[in-house]
Amino acid sequence: QVHLVQSGAEVKKPGSSVKVSCKASGSTFSRYAISWVRQAPGQGLEWMGGVIPLLGIANYAQKFQGRVTITADTSTNTVYMELSSLKSEDTAVYYCAHQLTGDVKWFDPWGQGTLVTVSS
Amino acid sequence: SYVMTQPPSLSVAPGQTARITCGGNNIGSKSVHWYQQKPGQAPALVVYDDTDRPSGIPERFSASNSGNTATLTISRVEAGDEADYFCQVWGTSDHPVFGGGTKLTVL
Numbered sequence: 001q002v003h004l005v006q007s008g009a010e011v012k013k014p015g016s017s018v019k020v021s022c023k024a025s026g027s028t029f030s031r032y033a034i035s036w037v038r039q040a041p042g043q044g045l046e047w048m049g050g051v052i053p054l055l056g057i058a059n060y061a062q063k064f065q066g067r068v069t070i071t072a073d074t075s076t077n078t079v080y081m082e083l084s085s086l087k088s089e090d091t092a093v094y095y096c097a098h099q100l101t102g103d104v105k106w107f108d109p110w111g112q113g114t115l116v117t118v119s120s
Numbered sequence: 121s122y123v124m125t126q127p128p129s130l131s132v133a134p135g136q137t138a139r140i141t142c143g144g145n146n147i148g149s150k151s152v153h154w155y156q157q158k159p160g161q162a163p164a165l166v167v168y169d170d171t172d173r174p175s176g177i178p179e180r181f182s183a184s185n186s187g188n189t190a191t192l193t194i195s196r197v198e199a200g201d202e203a204d205y206f207c208q209v210w211g212t213s214d215h216p217v218f219g220g221g222t223k224l225t226v227l
Contacts, residue, residue, distance in 0.1 A: 044206065044219070044220045045221070046218070047216045047217070105209075105216070107208075108168070112162055113162050
């Protein structure tokens with residue numbers, strides 16, 4: 001069973017950046033993938049991008065291109081999501097979500113979520 | 121990009137059947153996955169590849185997908201089923217897309 005643990009809540013100023021981590025443990029296949037999905041207060045789920053750590057190749061939703069960077073450290077099974085030029089609208093819970101391989105099109109399991117609050 | 125429509129809310133009495141729909145253009149040609157999200161918790165997979173249940177998900181949860189509508193059916197609804205439910209597919213831009221979610225209330 002795979003288990004994802006995310007870093008803690010963050011409070012950031014508009015215009016700054018935030019970096020959230022997601023550590024995977026348990027029975028991970030070598031070519032697993034991790035995506036980042038965010039949920040604004042009272043809203044739905046929005047995919048931001050994902051990475052296959054073994055390959056180090058990330059792809060991003062067009063909405064976040066140029067503002068989000070997803071990286072992976074295979075030595076620690078940790079994936080990072082950095083979002084820059086933060087705005088108040090980026091206030092949300094950010095989840096990492098696991099895919100067994102890059103060809104598997106569903107997410108299971110999910111991390112516990114990280115609340116990022118953007119406020120002056 | 122691909123758009124899926126879910127009813128914002130659904131209310132069902134305990135013991136009855138809840139049917140949560142997810143509409144999309146020719147969604148029957150795609151694989152649909154369903155997530156349950158209880159208040160304050162992360163989403164959890166309840167159905168994948170249209171009809172398959174992960175281990176640990178009760179048989180009361182079933183699903184179908186045909187034409188322009190995918191449906192998650194929860195039989196013999198319990199108070200513990202009260203949650204938000206989201207459908208998800210891999211969209212035309214080769215990226216995942218989520219439906220807007222349906223809030224299931226158990227009366």
